[in-house]
Amino acid sequence: MEAQPRRVRLTREEAKAQTRQALLNAAFEVFSRHGFNGASVDLVAETAGYTKGAVYAHFSTKEDLYLALLDEHLSEDTPDWIEQLEEGAPVAEIAAQIEAQLPEDLERIRAWAMMTLEFFLHAMRNEQVRTRLAERIERGRAEYMGSLEKRYRIDRTGIAPMSLVHLATALMAFENGLSLLGLIYPEILATGIYSETLTRLIGE
Amino acid sequence: MEAQPRRVRLTREEAKAQTRQALLNAAFEVFSRHGFNGASVDLVAETAGYTKGAVYAHFSTKEDLYLALLDEHLSEDTPDWIEQLEEGAPVAEIAAQIEAQLPEDLERIRAWAMMTLEFFLHAMRNEQVRTRLAERIERGRAEYMGSLEKRYRIDRTGIAPMSLVHLATALMAFENGLSLLGLIYPEILATGIYSETLTRLIGE
DNA sequence: GTCTATAGAACGATAGAC
DNA sequence: GTCTATCGTTCTATAGAC
Numbered sequence: 213m214e215a216q217p218r219r220v221r222l223t224r225e226e227a228k229a230q231t232r233q234a235l236l237n238a239a240f241e242v243f244s245r246h247g248f249n250g251a252s253v254d255l256v257a258e259t260a261g262y263t264k265g266a267v268y269a270h271f272s273t274k275e276d277l278y279l280a281l282l283d284e285h286l287s288e289d290t291p292d293w294i295e296q297l298e299e300g301a302p303v304a305e306i307a308a309q310i311e312a313q314l315p316e317d318l319e320r321i322r323a324w325a326m327m328t329l330e331f332f333l334h335a336m337r338n339e340q341v342r343t344r345l346a347e348r349i350e351r352g353r354a355e356y357m358g359s360l361e362k363r364y365r366i367d368r369t370g371i372a373p374m375s376l377v378h379l380a381t382a383l384m385a386f387e388n389g390l391s392l393l394g395l396i397y398p399e400i401l402a403t404g405i406y407s408e409t410l411t412r413l414i415g416e
Numbered sequence: 417m418e419a420q421p422r423r424v425r426l427t428r429e430e431a432k433a434q435t436r437q438a439l440l441n442a443a444f445e446v447f448s449r450h451g452f453n454g455a456s457v458d459l460v461a462e463t464a465g466y467t468k469g470a471v472y473a474h475f476s477t478k479e480d481l482y483l484a485l486l487d488e489h490l491s492e493d494t495p496d497w498i499e500q501l502e503e504g505a506p507v508a509e510i511a512a513q514i515e516a517q518l519p520e521d522l523e524r525i526r527a528w529a530m531m532t533l534e535f536f537l538h539a540m541r542n543e544q545v546r547t548r549l550a551e552r553i554e555r556g557r558a559e560y561m562g563s564l565e566k567r568y569r570i571d572r573t574g575i576a577p578m579s580l581v582h583l584a585t586a587l588m589a590f591e592n593g594l595s596l597l598g599l600i601y602p603e604i605l606a607t608g609i610y611s612e613t614l615t616r617l618i619g620e
Numbered sequence: 621g622t623c624t625a626t627a628g629a630a631c632g633a634t635a636g637a638c
Numbered sequence: 639g640t641c642t643a644t645c646g647t648t649c650t651a652t653a654g655a656c
């Protein structure tokens with residue numbers, strides 16, 4: 213909209229964006245430690261170095277804050293390998309990469325699984341929230357489907373092994389289910405589970 | 417231990433077993449309506465027509481009660497199709513059967529998904545409970561593995577498509593994940609998702 | 621001077637202690 | 639059943655960017 217400012221000092225918009233980001237980072241920390249219910253808006257604000265007023269200037273409710281965090285997660289934490297999937301890279305290679313990063317990502321995955329769990333329960337008890345969460349699931353599935361479509365167009369055979377809606381659904385279910393089981397029984401996240409299952413589902 | 421009684425009146429053991437079953441039935445009803453945390457032992461007892469004393473005579477804690485319920489569920493709600501799986505019946509046929517029953521089972525599935533969710537969270541915060549729940553997951557997986565092993569021995573090819581541990585894990589993850597997503601976004605449980613995915617994973 | 625991001629007090633609801 | 643603490647949310651005052 214405007215010319216880039218030359219000053220070191222932030223413009224109001226930049227400062228606002230920075231505050232928002234600081235609040236989201238704090239929210240991740242607090243939500244993942246205390247769960248959605250256990251986390252207080254006060255603590256989120258304090259962790260970010262602000263007060264409640266700042267939170268409510270950026271997010272209209274606590275649910276809104278969580279959903280914004282989820283949106284950030286959904287648009288941020290996938291792109292590395294989804295691109296390779298679209299380009300037709302061998303699944304084994306992609307999966308091996310995922311698995312190699314797994315020990316490093318484990319804590320983040322666990323944190324998300326816990327937050328998700330509690331927010332799911334919360335959403336079950338409030339129709340409006342449930343709908344908004346369902347939208348995110350649908351959006352995630354659509355994204356998967358788009359990538360799979362690209363892949364199978366590029367693929368030498370050009371033939372998908374099964375309905376893309378169902379394949380996308382199955383992939384999401386598998387990932388979510390595995391994170392869930394891994395929460396209780398971490399040994400289940402053994403090497404090879406990703407690469408074998410994804411290869412089996414998606415094809416070579 | 418003793419010879420069978422000839423009286424119409426129940427033996428003490430039979431009466432005890434009957435009470436236990438009544439308590440489990442009541443527990444299912446109350447837990448699925450109020451969740452694990454929300455359910456009070458008092459209400460479970462009352463629903464079954466007993467008092468707290470009866471509950472604690474059969475189960476040492478509320479967790480114990482839930483785990484007993486889970487054990488019943490695990491040993492009861494699978495056998496129909498696991499047998500067919502072992503006998504090498506076509507997966508499409510098995511899956512079609514599951515899907516045909518799905519509308520009927522939906523409420524039960526949802527109830528279990530909700531209870532599971534809440535109990536998972538509870539288990540995450542108590543190491544002892546977590547271990548006991550992990551045992552159930554492991555037991556379930558072992559059962560799956562046994563069935564798959566039988567199937568692939570019978571199967572004309574005799575060759576499993578992937579590591580049986582991982583296949584069993586993937587099946588569990590898929591089922592759990594799908595129930596979970598279905599809680600928030602019921603439309604995801606569309607016809608064909610089971611048959612296509614199971615066929616793809618297990619083989620024809 | 622105007623506008624707005626944020627602080628912080630105030631309110632209503634709820635859960636737990638006793 | 640009463641009291642208290644806590645928490646989500648709303649409201650208002652203010653400091654500082656423009």
